[in-house]
Amino acid sequence: MKIKLHVWRQLNPESKGAMETYSLDGVNPDMSFLEMMDMLNEQLIEEGKEGVAFDHDCREGVCGACSMVINGEAHGPKRETTTCQLYMRHFSDGAEIYVEPFRSGAFPIIRDLMVDRSAFDRIIQSGGFISNHSGPKPEPNSIPIDPGVAETALDAASCIGCGACVAACPNGSAMLFTAAKVSHLGMLPQGQTERYDRVQDMTTQMEEEGFGSCRNYAECEAQCPKGISIAFIGRMNSDFLKASLVEPVDRRGKMKAQ
Amino acid sequence: MLTLDAKLPQGPIEDAWTNHKDQLRLVGPKNRSKYKVLVIGSGLSGASAAASIGAMGYQVECFCFQDSPRRAHSIAAQGGINASKNYRNDGDSTWRLFVDTQKGGDFRAREENVYRLAELSTAIIDQAVSQGVPFAREYGGKLANRSFGGVLVERTFYCRGETGQQLLLGAYQALEEQIAAKTVNMQTRTEVLDYVIIDGKVRGVISRDLVTGEIKRHVADAVVLATGGYGNVYYLSTNAKNCNVSALMRAYRRGAGFANPCFTQIHPTSIPASGDYQSKLTLMSESLRNDGRIWVPRNKDEKRKPSDIPEADRYYYLEERYPRYGNLVPRDVAARNAKDVCDQGLGVGPTGYGVYLDFAAAIEQKGVDAVKSKYANLFEMYERITDDDPTKTPMRIFPAVHYTMGGLWVDYNLMTTIPGMFAVGEANFADHGANRLGASSLMQCLADGYFIIPVTIGNYLSGLEKDNLTTDDEHFAKVEAEVRDHANKMLSIKGKRSTNSIHRELGKIMWEHCGIQRTEASLKEGLKKIPELREEFWNNASILGVNESMNQSMEHAGRVADFLDFGELMCRDALLRDESCGCHLREEHQTPEGEAKRNDEDFAYTAVFEYKGEGEEPELNKEPLNFEALPLMTRNYKS
Ligand SMILES: Cc1cc2nc3c(=O)[nH]c(=O)nc-3n(C[C@H](O)[C@H](O)[C@H](O)COP(=O)(O)OP(=O)(O)OC[C@H]3O[C@@H](n4cnc5c(N)ncnc54)[C@H](O)[C@@H]3O)c2cc1C
Ligand code: SF4
Ligand code: FES
Numbered sequence: 001m002k003i004k005l006h007v008w009r010q011l012n013p014e015s016k017g018a019m020e021t022y023s024l025d026g027v028n029p030d031m032s033f034l035e036m037m038d039m040l041n042e043q044l045i046e047e048g049k050e051g052v053a054f055d056h057d058c059r060e061g062v063c064g065a066c067s068m069v070i071n072g073e074a075h076g077p078k079r080e081t082t083t084c085q086l087y088m089r090h091f092s093d094g095a096e097i098y099v100e101p102f103r104s105g106a107f108p109i110i111r112d113l114m115v116d117r118s119a120f121d122r123i124i125q126s127g128g129f130i131s132n133h134s135g136p137k138p139e140p141n142s143i144p145i146d147p148g149v150a151e152t153a154l155d156a157a158s159c160i161g162c163g164a165c166v167a168a169c170p171n172g173s174a175m176l177f178t179a180a181k182v183s184h185l186g187m188l189p190q191g192q193t194e195r196y197d198r199v200q201d202m203t204t205q206m207e208e209e210g211f212g213s214c215r216n217y218a219e220c221e222a223q224c225p226k227g228i229s230i231a232f233i234g235r236m237n238s239d240f241l242k243a244s245l246v247e248p249v250d251r252r253g254k255m256k257a258q
Numbered sequence: 259m260l261t262l263d264a265k266l267p268q269g270p271i272e273d274a275w276t277n278h279k280d281q282l283r284l285v286g287p288k289n290r291s292k293y294k295v296l297v298i299g300s301g302l303s304g305a306s307a308a309a310s311i312g313a314m315g316y317q318v319e320c321f322c323f324q325d326s327p328r329r330a331h332s333i334a335a336q337g338g339i340n341a342s343k344n345y346r347n348d349g350d351s352t353w354r355l356f357v358d359t360q361k362g363g364d365f366r367a368r369e370e371n372v373y374r375l376a377e378l379s380t381a382i383i384d385q386a387v388s389q390g391v392p393f394a395r396e397y398g399g400k401l402a403n404r405s406f407g408g409v410l411v412e413r414t415f416y417c418r419g420e421t422g423q424q425l426l427l428g429a430y431q432a433l434e435e436q437i438a439a440k441t442v443n444m445q446t447r448t449e450v451l452d453y454v455i456i457d458g459k460v461r462g463v464i465s466r467d468l469v470t471g472e473i474k475r476h477v478a479d480a481v482v483l484a485t486g487g488y489g490n491v492y493y494l495s496t497n498a499k500n501c502n503v504s505a506l507m508r509a510y511r512r513g514a515g516f517a518n519p520c521f522t523q524i525h526p527t528s529i530p531a532s533g534d535y536q537s538k539l540t541l542m543s544e545s546l547r548n549d550g551r552i553w554v555p556r557n558k559d560e561k562r563k564p565s566d567i568p569e570a571d572r573y574y575y576l577e578e579r580y581p582r583y584g585n586l587v588p589r590d591v592a593a594r595n596a597k598d599v600c601d602q603g604l605g606v607g608p609t610g611y612g613v614y615l616d617f618a619a620a621i622e623q624k625g626v627d628a629v630k631s632k633y634a635n636l637f638e639m640y641e642r643i644t645d646d647d648p649t650k651t652p653m654r655i656f657p658a659v660h661y662t663m664g665g666l667w668v669d670y671n672l673m674t675t676i677p678g679m680f681a682v683g684e685a686n687f688a689d690h691g692a693n694r695l696g697a698s699s700l701m702q703c704l705a706d707g708y709f710i711i712p713v714t715i716g717n718y719l720s721g722l723e724k725d726n727l728t729t730d731d732e733h734f735a736k737v738e739a740e741v742r743d744h745a746n747k748m749l750s751i752k753g754k755r756s757t758n759s760i761h762r763e764l765g766k767i768m769w770e771h772c773g774i775q776r777t778e779a780s781l782k783e784g785l786k787k788i789p790e791l792r793e794e795f796w797n798n799a800s801i802l803g804v805n806e807s808m809n810q811s812m813e814h815a816g817r818v819a820d821f822l823d824f825g826e827l828m829c830r831d832a833l834l835r836d837e838s839c840g841c842h843l844r845e846e847h848q849t850p851e852g853e854a855k856r857n858d859e860d861f862a863y864t865a866v867f868e869y870k871g872e873g874e875e876p877e878l879n880k881e882p883l884n885f886e887a888l889p890l891m892t893r894n895y896k897s
Contacts, residue, residue, distance in 0.1 A: 129431035144399025
């Protein structure tokens, strides 16, 4: 099949970017979207031009590296599908396709389609873990966990940290990502001790990173490749409320000061 | 000659690790922050190592080439992780896990290492659960298990089909905690390109910032390589696209022995390749073989749809050939048998290189919902890629390159032949022998990272005299200059061919000449073709851009250059190992039934290659293997 691609090219964070247009012939419908991008790059390299920079690694929908807005949607038109798992058979012959980076103030562009998502790591650093050094631990079967609870925690934990929720949100909010992590750990018995500090610390960090606030557009859920439910945002809000009502604020900070 | 002192503990194997640990020297808590450890890689082995060493109070700097440690290749592991918890009450024990792993590796691993792995397996599950890894649970809230190939017990713990992701998130979160605590300094989007060796010890690395192109120097007291496997030498594999061998090859060129490079595991259940443009193969977890039955049509010219083929015309070749293990034979056996029936012309799908993995019987017995819920995301993944629904028509699968058992040689403390340089996870050769059983790599990565390296590294560091070495030292300048020369040499080729096409061609050579089966002739042919392709690379590759900026073209080229050198080393090892064992099947050495035939008399050793300079033949060193706890026996999955 033949396709026409409009791709965002931008040399570095400071420079001005623009769409460039390329034509590809002989695209196989069984190619993945990234294999089509490889084909474009090989064509560019043979013409002596530099290829389009984009992030990718696992190519099976689980590392969360591949980030692109395709025809206006994060990871493209197919529901619950990452860019690497999108196939050219989902486009028609002769299609015109627009490819842009994930856009959000908190995700600065590095080059072309590549953005800096390290803000997510910093949100995790602020409390997205169970404090725990390696060494002998209690027998896990001594702490039974309802399988339904474990499953729901796993639903939340399935977030691949791709950032599509941010790119999809008109406000550039990172609520879905943060809520997924807060819920995953907050539902498990092991995560209880730090539960209320965690929700406060992670939401504070989220705001400091410059992500927008949640206005319930639900675009995040619609474009999340892992189908993470916005119900987790409700769960996080409820924990946040409890935290601000009952739990002492800034316990972590006080511990450090001791 | 390399000195291969494995430092194996003496005495009964049951107490070996405990006794060994008791004798290791320690660094006191107050002194740990004086030592700097570099951890290269942040997959399961690297993240667990960096987090654990950091939490002890050492200064750690951790590197990965992805934008976040959470994206390391480990995230893709699907099926599960083994531990001999005996939760099923089916007779599992440390001993049994040890025996299965030794046998699975066809007795080409050190038994002391394998025993330790089995012993630590239970602690890994405890550790992961305490980090909040949401393993599958039963109705009573206890942990659930399933079975993997090559064993007769259910000892595999899992999180749907995303076990690697969940375990990595556990380790990644532990790592992020340490980053926040400032014990670990994380360097993402950074590739380590070379090592600085002073007075025979590793004292630092040279890295390249993949965004700016800046070359940087890092001084260290010890370096831990956790850089994963090299299956991508075959171009097509189940590995993530960016997995490569460069970190290991460059260590090899600086004096680290490379052990058993030819041991490559070919996984039996991958989605078959369909066209030339394909950039990777997608694995369908082995756990599917719990419920899926593998078959091909009995007749060569079968044209009917699979559902229309009656039982009598189906050849359930694994069940017929291996009645006891059936569809759960080890990977190499399943892979070879698949290739065998396809070579006989019985294969299915457009290329004829595919076999059916059929869930119809399980669906009839347990209901479609039960089967679907067990393998939910795998079924979705399959459907997405092939456009076929596996609950309606059988999956098509074929073997694919998956895991590499070779790696840097390490002693019992996981130290390479370069003092101060350690290797953990898939990057070392230590625990899997000639084959790896399913669900055992995650176990090894985490045993190495959480429990072994944090204590053995202290033993090394406690013996070091502190000096005031800085990156201004001339040794750093020299290695940095060599790194720059290498980049400039690549950039000056100015040829026509994309490095991707050269990589693809190398992959074809490797698959044909050093793949599922090898012969003396095929390997010799491979050893002729690879140097020719290397010539082509250095004369005609098109590598654009400059060093001093982001340059994905050059990054890729550097990795392909290393794959070319490494492919040759692999073929050389495969040629010298004139026996069959585990995944290494030399066609000349088979039993009448087509099974791998070992030669323990001549080959019960680990092959360790030593670099002798560019263009020189590497020297083969041998570490003999002793089998005292578990005497040698023939691997047999038939009865
Ligand atoms: C599809 C698939 C499914 C699997 N399923 C299972 C399973 O169910 N059970 C099981 O036990 N095993 C499984 N495995 C195997 C297992 O996933 C791997 O062996 C294991 O994750 C390897 O972990 P690692 O820490 O050694 O390396 P990796 O996770 O590969 O990490 C390598 C790290 O090194 C870094 N790195 C590499 N080179 C450099 C460099 N030069 N400079 C800087 N950083 C560098 C990378 O950035 C990365 O962080 C599976 C493998 C695949 C491919
Ligand atoms: S919530 Fe969904 S869209 Fe957002 S980072 Fe996680 S997986 Fe990606
Ligand atoms: S490349 Fe890993 S999710 Fe797409």
